[in-house]
Structures are given as C-alpha cells and as structure tokens.
Amino acid sequence: MKKTMIAAAVSLAAATVSAQAMARDTIxxxxxxxxxxxxxxxxxxxxxxxxxxxxxxxxxxSGGGLKLFCAGVGVDHPDITNASRRxxxxxxxxxxxxxxxxxxxxxxxxxxxxxxxxxxxxxxxxTLRDIFLALAxxxxxxxxGYMPNPNKTWNDVNPDYPETKIEVLGxxxxxxxxxxxxxxxxxxxxxxxxxxxxxxxxxxxKYKAICHGIREDGAYVEAGENDxxxxxxxxxxxxxxxxxxxxxxxxxxxxxQGSKIQGIEPTYDSxxxxxxxxxxxxxxxxxxxxxxxxPGIEEYVEEFxxxxxxxxxxxxxxxxLISLPDTDRKAVAEAASSLTPMSxxx
Amino acid sequence: xxxxxxxxxxxxxxxxxxNASLKRRYAKERxxxxxxxxxxxxxxxxxxxxxxxxxxxxxxxxxxTYIQIPVSFPAEAIDPEGTRDPEVIGDANYxxxxxxxxxxxxxxxxxxRDKRQLKGLISVxxxxxxxxxVLADPSLIGxxxxxxxxxDDDIDxxxxxxxDRHAPEGARRVSDxxxxxxxxxxxQGRVAKRFNTIFFTHGTSxxxxxxGIAGALMGSFYTLLLTLILSFPxxxxxxxxxxxxxxxxxxxxxxxxxxxxxxxxxxxxxxLLGLAVFIGFFGVPRSTPLVAALVLTLMTLPTVIxxxxxxxxxxxxxxxxxxxxxxxxxxxxxxHHVLPLAMPGMLTGTILGMAQALGETAPLLMIGMIAFxxxxxxxxxxxxxxxxxxxxxxxxxxxxxxxxxxSAAIIVLLAFLFVMNLAAVLLRRRFERxx
Numbered sequence: 165m166k167k168t169m170i171a172a173a174v175s176l177a178a179a180t181v182s183a184q185a186m187a188r189d190t191i192x193x194x195x196x197x198x199x200x201x202x203x204x205x206x207x208x209x210x211x212x213x214x215x216x217x218x219x220x221x222x223x224x225x226s227g228g229g230l231k232l233f234c235a236g237v238g239v240d241h242p243d244i245t246n247a248s249r250r251x252x253x254x255x256x257x258x259x260x261x262x263x264x265x266x267x268x269x270x271x272x273x274x275x276x277x278x279x280x281x282x283x284x285x286x287x288x289x290x291t292l293r294d295i296f297l298a299l300a301x302x303x304x305x306x307x308x309g310y311m312p313n314p315n316k317t318w319n320d321v322n323p324d325y326p327e328t329k330i331e332v333l334g335x336x337x338x339x340x341x342x343x344x345x346x347x348x349x350x351x352x353x354x355x356x357x358x359x360x361x362x363x364x365x366x367x368x369x370k371y372k373a374i375c376h377g378i379r380e381d382g383a384y385v386e387a388g389e390n391d392x393x394x395x396x397x398x399x400x401x402x403x404x405x406x407x408x409x410x411x412x413x414x415x416x417x418x419x420x421q422g423s424k425i426q427g428i429e430p431t432y433d434s435x436x437x438x439x440x441x442x443x444x445x446x447x448x449x450x451x452x453x454x455x456x457x458x459p460g461i462e463e464y465v466e467e468f469x470x471x472x473x474x475x476x477x478x479x480x481x482x483x484x485l486i487s488l489p490d491t492d493r494k495a496v497a498e499a500a501s502s503l504t505p506m507s508x509x510x
Numbered sequence: 511x512x513x514x515x516x517x518x519x520x521x522x523x524x525x526x527x528x529n530a531s532l533k534r535r536y537a538k539e540r541x542x543x544x545x546x547x548x549x550x551x552x553x554x555x556x557x558x559x560x561x562x563x564x565x566x567x568x569x570x571x572x573x574x575t576y577i578q579i580p581v582s583f584p585a586e587a588i589d590p591e592g593t594r595d596p597e598v599i600g601d602a603n604y605x606x607x608x609x610x611x612x613x614x615x616x617x618x619x620x621x622x623r624d625k626r627q628l629k630g631l632i633s634v635x636x637x638x639x640x641x642x643x644v645l646a647d648p649s650l651i652g653x654x655x656x657x658x659x660x661x662d663d664d665i666d667x668x669x670x671x672x673x674d675r676h677a678p679e680g681a682r683r684v685s686d687x688x689x690x691x692x693x694x695x696x697x698q699g700r701v702a703k704r705f706n707t708i709f710f711t712h713g714t715s716x717x718x719x720x721x722g723i724a725g726a727l728m729g730s731f732y733t734l735l736l737t738l739i740l741s742f743p744x745x746x747x748x749x750x751x752x753x754x755x756x757x758x759x760x761x762x763x764x765x766x767x768x769x770x771x772x773x774x775x776x777x778x779x780x781x782l783l784g785l786a787v788f789i790g791f792f793g794v795p796r797s798t799p800l801v802a803a804l805v806l807t808l809m810t811l812p813t814v815i816x817x818x819x820x821x822x823x824x825x826x827x828x829x830x831x832x833x834x835x836x837x838x839x840x841x842x843x844x845x846h847h848v849l850p851l852a853m854p855g856m857l858t859g860t861i862l863g864m865a866q867a868l869g870e871t872a873p874l875l876m877i878g879m880i881a882f883x884x885x886x887x888x889x890x891x892x893x894x895x896x897x898x899x900x901x902x903x904x905x906x907x908x909x910x911x912x913x914x915x916x917s918a919a920i921i922v923l924l925a926f927l928f929v930m931n932l933a934a935v936l937l938r939r940r941f942e943r944x945x
Contacts (some may be wrong), residue, residue, distance in 0.1 A: 190893065201908065204882040205716040211884055212638060220797060220893045223903075240793060283681065339898040390906055393914070415908040418674050418682040479634070483716070484908065 188239040191219035191460055195229025195246030198341065198409060199446050202485050203468075204245050206382055209479065210467045216460035219244075227444060233449060234259035234370035239284055243454045243461055247447045248275065248344065257506050266452035271496055272463065272474055274486040276410035276443040277345050278422040279332075285402040288318075288325070288423035295425075296353025297321045298330050301377035304357055305426050311380050333387040333394045334378075344444045345407055346376040349425075352441060355417035395420055410435060410443075411484020435456035435486045436476075443486070462501070469497040524756040556871040564924075568917025574706035574719060575669045576663040577631060577695060583644060584656035594648050602643070603638040608659055615700075616691065627688055633660040634719040654909065658702065663718040663911035668692060668830075669701060672910060683910070713884045714900060718911025721904070723919050725886045729799055729894030730868060736803035736890055737810060737867050742860050745814030749856075752815075753822040754844055773812035780809045781873030789877060794880035800890045805873050810863035813942070818861020821852040828898045854941035861934040865927050 193203055200223045217246025224232065226247040233245035234255060251259075252270070259267060279290065297303055297313075298321045305311040318325035335342040354375035355361050364371045378384050387394045391408040398406045399419045406420070410430060413422050422430035426441055434440040448468070455461045467473060474480050476487045487493065585592070588602040609629055613619065619628050636659045643657075664683045667673045669692065679686050695701045712722030735882050756762045784805035788794045795803045825848050833843040874880070879899050887894035895903070898921065904916040 178584075197906075200882070201716065207882065208716050208884055212635075219886040222797065222878050223880050223882075224878075248550060262563075283677075391908065392905060411909045416684070418677045 189459055189475060190217040191244065191458055191464055192242040193219050193221045193244045193246065193393075193427065193448075194224045194232050194242040195222075195244075195448070196226040196248040196446070197223045198226075199246035199272070199448065200249040201411065201483050202272065202446070202480050203448070205480060205483050206468045206473055207462070209473070210460070210464050213467075214460070214463055216463060217363075218462070219464060230255045231258075231450075234262055234264055234453065236262045237264055237451065237453045241451075241459050243451050244464070245449050247449065247466070248341075249446060250445070250447060250509055251449060251506075253402065253509050264282065264453065265452055266503075268450040268452055268465075268500060268503045269487065269506040270448050270469065270500045272446050272448060272468065272485065273488055274435050274443045275340060275344075275446055275484075276430050276440055276486060278347070278410050278413040278430045279349075279405055279407055279421040279425065279442075280398065280413055280422045281405045282398050282402040283419060283421050286326070286347055287421050288405070289427060290423050290425050291322075292349055292353035292426060293356045294321050294325075295349050296375075297333060299378055300350065300354070300374070301379045302374055304359060307358065307420070312372065313381070313383075316383075328403050330383040331401070331404040332383065332407065333385045333397055335391075336386040336388065341407070341409060345442065348444065350378070350482070351375040409484070410486065414484050419465045432481070432486060436489070446485070449506075450500075450503065452505060455503060462503075465500050465503075469493075469500050516523030522913075550619065552710050552811075559863060561924075562611035564917050566834060568914055569673075569854050570670050571709065571914040572706050573670075573703040574708065575666040576658040576702055576704050577661050577665075578609040578656055578700040579608060579632075579659045580614065580654055581640065581657045581659070583607060583651045583759075585652040588644070588651050589648075594651075596645055599645055599648060599651070600641060600643075602641075603637075604640045604929055608632060608636055608640060615695070620674065624687070627685065628691070630662055631665055631688070631691065633719045634717060635662045635663050635715070641846060651712050660708070660719055661701075662907060664666060665692060666719055667910050669696075669703065670914075672914070681719070681844055710914070713886050714882065715808055715884065716882075716907075716909075718907075718909050718915055721912070721915055723897065725883055726895050726897045726900035726919070727922070728887050729802075729883075729903075730896040732799035732887060732894065733802045733806065733896055734864055736799060737806045738860070738864060740803060740807040741810045741814050741863065744858070745811050746818050748811075749815045749822060750844060750849070753819045754848070755840070768813055769812050770851070774817060775808055776872070778872040778876070780805050781876035783808065784873065785876045789828070794892075795891055797881050797883070797895070798891045799887065799894050799895045801877050802874055802879060802894075804898065805877060806867040806870060809870065809873060810860075810867050813863035813866065814856075815863070816850070818856045821855025821859065824855060825851045851943060854937050858934045858938050861930055861937070865934075867928045868930070869898055869923065871902060874899055882894050897926070 165179075176355040191207075193207065195203075200221065204221045207219040208220050208479075210216065211338075211374050222242075226249055229242075229245040230247060230251060232242050235241050251267075256267075279288070279295070281288065296316065298315060300313055303313050303315075315321050315330060317327050317329055319327045321330070334345065354365075360371065360374060363374070385404075387397065387406070389413045394406040394408050395412055395416045398404055405423065410422075413420060413430060424430075428440045430440055430442075435443045450461065450465060466488075470478075472478050474485065474487055474493065477486070481487060488496065537721070543650050581753065584607075587607075589595070589598050591598075612628060612631065613625070616628060619625055637653070639660060640657065661669070665688075668675075668689065673682055675682075675685060675689060680921050684692075692701065708720060709722045712720060713725030714723075715721040752762060752766065765924055784801060788801050788804050789796055794804065814830070829847050829851065833847045836848065874896065879895050880903065881893065881895055882903070883893050883895050901916055902917045904912045904919060
C-alpha cells in the first residue's frame with residue numbers, strides 16, 4: 165500500500181515535470197529588489213484584470229537579474245529583468261553573445277534615496293559635501309594628502325550643526341541602494357574638492373576609492389537590507405540618521421523625516437523634477453525574442469506603461485515610484501509598445 | 511601530603527582537612543547551581559520575550575477591518591438579458607457598485623479630490639471578492655445588500671490603532687477628513703473587525719489586506735512532502751546498509767566521516783550546489799517545490815542517516831542473534847525484527863530533519879524561491895515560495911500593514927514547528943522500547 169503510494173507520487177512528479185518542460189504560460193521576471201515592489205504591484209494587477217496568469221517576480225538584485233536575463237533565449241530563461249541602474253555595455257555584449265539580440269529598454273521612473281531621522285529631533289539641512297565629510301573613510305587633510313576621517317560629531321563637519329555624534333544607519337555594500345548612495349551623494353560631495361576632482365583624470369582608481377569609500381570606524385552602521393528595520397531603529401534612537409529608499413520615507417512619514425539635501429526636501433515633486441540630488445532612474449528590460457512565445461508580455465508592458473499604473477496618480481505612485489515627466493512617459497510608452505530594440509549603452 | 515607541615519604540630523587527621531574545606535566546597539556547589547539556574551532563567555526569559563513580542567505584534571493580523579456598505583446590484587447593468595451566464599455576470603464593474611453604495615453613505619462628498627479619498631476607504635481587491643460572491647449566488651442580482659466590504663490597509667491600520675491620530679496631518683498616511691469619515695462609520699456601527707479568512711485562503715499580494723499565506727503554506731507542504739518521500743527511504747536505506755551490511759574498511763570509514771561532515775556544512779552551500787547541478791545541469795525548473803525538495807533532501811539526508819544509524823545501534827544484538835538463530839535470513843532479520851524496533855527512533859530523527867527543512871531559507875535564496883507568486887501552487891512543478899521566505903519578503907515590504915502580517919506568519923510557522931516537534935516526542939513516547 166505504502167509502496168504503491170510512493171510509486172504513484174513519484175510518477176506524478178515525473179509527469180508534471182515533463183509537462184512543464186514543454187511550455188511556459190507564466191511570465192518570468194527577475195531583477196532589482198528596488199524595482200521589485202513596483203513590478204509585483206503591476207504583476208498582481210495584471211493577473212487580476214486579464215486572463216493571463218500572474219507573472220512570477222523574483223528578487224535577485226540588478227546584477228543577478230541581468231546575468232540570468234542574458235544567459236540565453238528559451239523557456240528556461242527569464243523574459244523581463246528589472247534594474248535600478250542602466251544595463252552596462254559589458255552586460256549588453258554578454259546578452260548578444262548568448263543570442264539575446266533584441267532587447268527593449270523601458271525607463272519606468274525615479275527612486276529617491278532619503279537621509280532621514282526621527283521626527284522627535286530636528287531636521288537636518290545637509291549639503292553633499294557635508295555628507296562626504298561625515299561618512300567618507302578618508303578625507304583631504306588640506307595639504308594635498310588624505311587622512312582617516314577625524315570627524316566625530318556633526319558639529320565637526322559643519323559648525324551650523326548640533327553637537328551630535330555621527331551615527332548613520334545604512335545598507336551594506338551588496339545593496340543597490342548603497343551603490344547609488346555612494347555614486348550620487350558621496351561622489352557628489354567628493355567632487356566639490358578641486359584636488360579630488362583633478363584626481364579623476366590622473367588616477368581613476370584612487371578617485372573612486374576615495375569618493376566611494378565609506379568609513380568603517382562605527383559612525384556608519386551597516387543595518388542590513390531591511391529598510392523597515394532602519395526605520396524602527398531611527399524611531400528608537402533620535403540621534404541617528406538612516407539611509408533608505410524614498411518609498412519607506414513616504415510610508416513612515418509619521419515616524420521619520422527626510423533631511424534636506426542642498427536645501428531641497430525629499431518630496432515626490434522635487435525628485436520628479438530632478439532638483440533633489442540623490443535620485444536614480446529605474447528600468448526594466450524585455451527580451452523581444454520571447455514576445456509571442458510566452459503569452460502576455462506585451463500586455464504586461466502595456467499595463468506597466470499605462471497612466472493608471474506609472475502616472476503621477478497611478479497605483480505605483482502610491483507604492484513610492486516617482487513618475488517620469490509627462491512627455492518622457494509618452495515617448496517611453498510608445499517605444500515600449502512597439503518593442504523598439506535598444507542600442508548598445510556606452 | 512606535605513610531611514614537613516606536621517612537624518612539631520598536632521598530627522592533622524584527614525577529617526580535619528575535609529572539614530576545613532567543606533564550607534568552601536559547598537559554597538562552590540551553590541554558586542554553580544545558581545549559575546546554572548540563572549542560565550536557564552535567562553534562556554527562558556529570552557524565549558518568553560521573543561514569543562511575547564511576536565504574538566503582541568502579530569495577533570492583530572488575525573482580524574481584518576470591514577466596512578458595511580449597502581450595495582445594489584442592478585440587473586440591467588449586470589445581466590441585462592437575464593441569461594445568468596457566469597461570463598456575463600463576471601464582466602460587470604463591481605467596483606462601480608461598491609463606490610455607488612459608498613457615495614450613498616456620504617452624499618455631501620462631491621469634490622473630485624474628496625471622491626478619490628473616499629474610494630481609498632475600501633480595498634482595491636474588494637470588487638473581486640464581491641464578484642465571487644455574486645457568481646456564487648446569482649440571486650443577489652437585482653437586490654440591494656448590506657455587504658461587509660474589505661477596508662483598505664491604511665484604514666485597517668487606523669482602526670487597529672497602529673496609526674497615530676494625534677500626529678500632525680501631513681505626517682500620517684490618513685488625512686483628518688478620512689479619520690472623520692471612519693469615526694462616523696464607526697459611530698453608525700458600520701466598521702467591524704472580523705476574522706481574517708483572507709490571510710489563510712489567499713496567496714501573497716502587494717496590498718497587505720489581500721495578502722495571505724496559503725500560497726507559501728502549500729509551497730512548504732509540497733516541498734516537505736517531496737523531501738520526506740526522497741530523504742526517508744534513501745536515508746534509512748543508507749543507514750541500514752552502513753550499519754548492518756557494509757564491511758568495516760577504509761572506504762566505509764571515509765563515507766562515515768563524510769556523512770558526519772556533511773551534517774555540518776552551511777546550508778547555503780547546498781543551495782549553490784542545487785543551482786549548479788539541478789538547475790544548471792539537469793534543467794529542473796527554478797522556484798519550484800521540486801528543486802527546493804531536492805536541495806533540502808541533500809541537506810536533511812545526513813541528519814536522517816545519523817539518527818537512523820543511532821536508532822539501529824540501540825536495538826540490542828540479542829534480537830538479531832535470536833532471529834538468525836531460528837533461521838531467518840539477514841534481510842528477514844532486518845526487515846522483520848530490527849527495522850520495526852528502530853522505526854520510532856528513525857521517525858523522530860526524520861521529523862526533526864523535516865522541521866529543520868521547514869525553517870530553512872538560505873539554500874532557497876539561490877534557487878529562485880525569493881519570488882512574488884500570487885497563485886497558490888497546485889503541484890510539485892508550479893512556481894512556489896515557502897513560509898520562511900514569505901516572512902522574509904513581507905518583512906522587507908514598506909507598507910505598515912505588513913508588519914503585523916509578518917509576525918502573524920511567524921506565529922503560523924512556529925505553530926507548525928511546534929506540532930512537528932510534538933509529533934516527534936509523542937512518537938518516541940508511544941513506541942519507544944527500552945532494554
């Protein structure tokens with residue numbers, strides 16, 4: 165009795181495997197954890213409002229997603245990958261080599277990175293230079309060389325700030341948010357020193373090490389990938405600042421406030437018009453060869469690029485996505501619906 | 511010991527030495543006992559703290575806020591020809607009917623912006639739920655029903671007190687106007703918290719009020735079932751062979767050492783192996799219970815083999831000798847006598863291995879289980895996720911409503927682990943024989 169049950173179960177499993185291998189009727193999406201909340205929201209609405217299956221969305225990170233995406237064409241490979249940065253030219257080449265020739269690039273909007281603290285303490289007004297001076301591993305010593313960051317309190321950084329210990333909770337190096345923070349905020353502040361700016365031409369490697377190096381003496385606390393955790397810790401510790409995506413600031417505006425950067429508040433409007441300096445673009449990439457083979461890809465892209473989803477009043481705005489300007493949105497939507505293949509990125 | 515110490519003094523008897531140190535030795539023992547008791551108390555305190563925190567955060571998720579709205583189902587809009595064809599009925603715009611009913615409760619709301627806020631009171635999934643209801647009972651068409659409609663997650667959080675009403679208006683997710691509306695509805699008895707069946711019957715969702723753990727539960731169920739089907743026979747077979755039949759030589763020693771080492775390999779390594787071998791080489795589909803079960807089988811096999819061998823060892827040799835003595839073949843000895851006696855111990859070890867597999871996340875990261883999957887899996891090769899991964903994904907979601915749902919999912923996972931461990935204990939109590 166038991167034996168026949170086991171045999172039946174095994175043969176059942178074998179039968180379903182062979183059925184699966186032949187075709188796939190669910191869209192497979194991989195990629196960035198930053199785009200994940202938006203992609204899943206679209207996938208769910210798409211599944212609810214159409215006759216297609218709800219797409220499967222995996223959170224693999226931008227780099228991991230592009231690697232899977234560029235591995236080849238066929239039902240075993242994903243159809244769409246999300247990215248919180250543009251595809252690199254090296255990734256594009258890998259795609260081409262594997263036979264993934266035509267790729268449609270869709271820019272979906274912006275994500276702001278906020279530097280926030282608890283509502284119970286005062287709001288900061290930081291410049292990018294202050295952020296660099298507070299968090300960099302090495303800073304210029306004023307004599308042409310570099311020294312380990314001596315700043316202990318915000319007052320050391322800028323006499324306008326209170327005598328509070330520098331304590332910033334942020335994402336670990338594996339996170340895309342950290343990459344973007346280093347690139348936009350740290351490098352932005354770093355470039356304000358003329359000697360470092362000059363270094364960029366001479367020694368690119370050293371320039372990057374200085375501009376992207378974040379201190380490891382305890383002032384910057386790696387708080388894990390979980391942004392909710394950072395918000396909770398900020399509420400408990402009014403002296404600390406935290407770095408996380410704008411959507412978390414938006415959802416927790418009763419507990420934390422975003423610092424002004426270069427005098428600009430992190431709001432929907434300031435990120436959308438590009439005046440808030442620490443924001444990045446989000447993308448997804450479609451494998452054109454799969455359109456027509458896997459049902460629903462065109463319709464999913466259409467759902468994502470419809471105004472009820474990614475428009476300023478759409479449901480993605482509710483999840484924290486910051487829309488592209490109206491004219492860009494229209495152009496991108498047209499290019500996306502005609503599946504215009506992208507050219508090699510620089 | 512020292513002979514010169516007693517020179518000239520009264521000879522010291524052994525009992526004096528013992529008596530002199532007695533007090534110190536008692537004190538030492540008391541200290542040790544106290545330390546032990548403190549360690550136990552500390553351990554218990556942490557467990558209580560953990561459970562209290564999770565339960566206090568999570569218990570509210572088992573209730574969900576509903577708003578009672580009189581919804582009318584005009585026959586001419588749903589099914590003008592009276593065919594009662596499910597396809598025709600299903601196509602109707604149920605959201606419009608709900609919004610119509612909601613506007614009826616607040617006739618003074620006319621501004622476009624306010625109407626938008628009013629729409630925000632109810633969940634975007636409410637229409638789907640009402641649609642299912644009408645499809646199940648077409649006699650509702652043409653009538654007006656006072657239906658309990660699923661509220662939006664922000665309203666749910668407000669009613670449950672997770673949103674600070676006294677914070678300045680700009681600093682919270684709900685406006686003063688919406689709070690006023692909700693208070694008015696509450697005064698009319700139109701707001702109620704009911705048992706959250708959605709949590710147990712639906713797959714995940716981006717909307718906290720529509721998110722459920724059924725998908726993850728079924729994913730965990732299929733994964734564990736297949737893990738059990740694979741690891742139990744293989745593990746028990748390996749254990750019987752190694753323990754009872756295999757010659758003792760350098761090869762079997764090597765195998766034994768390797769099995770013991772495998773039990774200590776970090777689980778993420780099995781995930782990498784699964785990615786390279788099962789997905790990369792054999793082409794098993796990603797994110798399915800099948801590939802998860804294969805990886806978890808590798809992970810639990812050492813546990814099953816080691817515990818099965820221990821169970822076999824505990825069967826006294828006299829049983830084997832007696833069986834062989836009356837003429838049973840070695841295989842008959844094993845199958846008829848040794849195996850039944852060792853079975854409770856083997857099952858206990860297997861259940862503990864399964865409990866470990868149920869709570870495992872790390873190896874599943876590599877094989878595509880960190881995925882958003884709405885549909886509840888119906889088989890071993892449907893895309894699925896498992897409970898601990900679902901907890902991980904919810905803990906990472908920005909919406910406030912997911913905080914309590916994360917804790918609630920942890921409660922469910924803990925309940926499962928508790929049941930499995932209890933089963934292991936009961937099996938041992940019930941069938942274990944001591945010699």
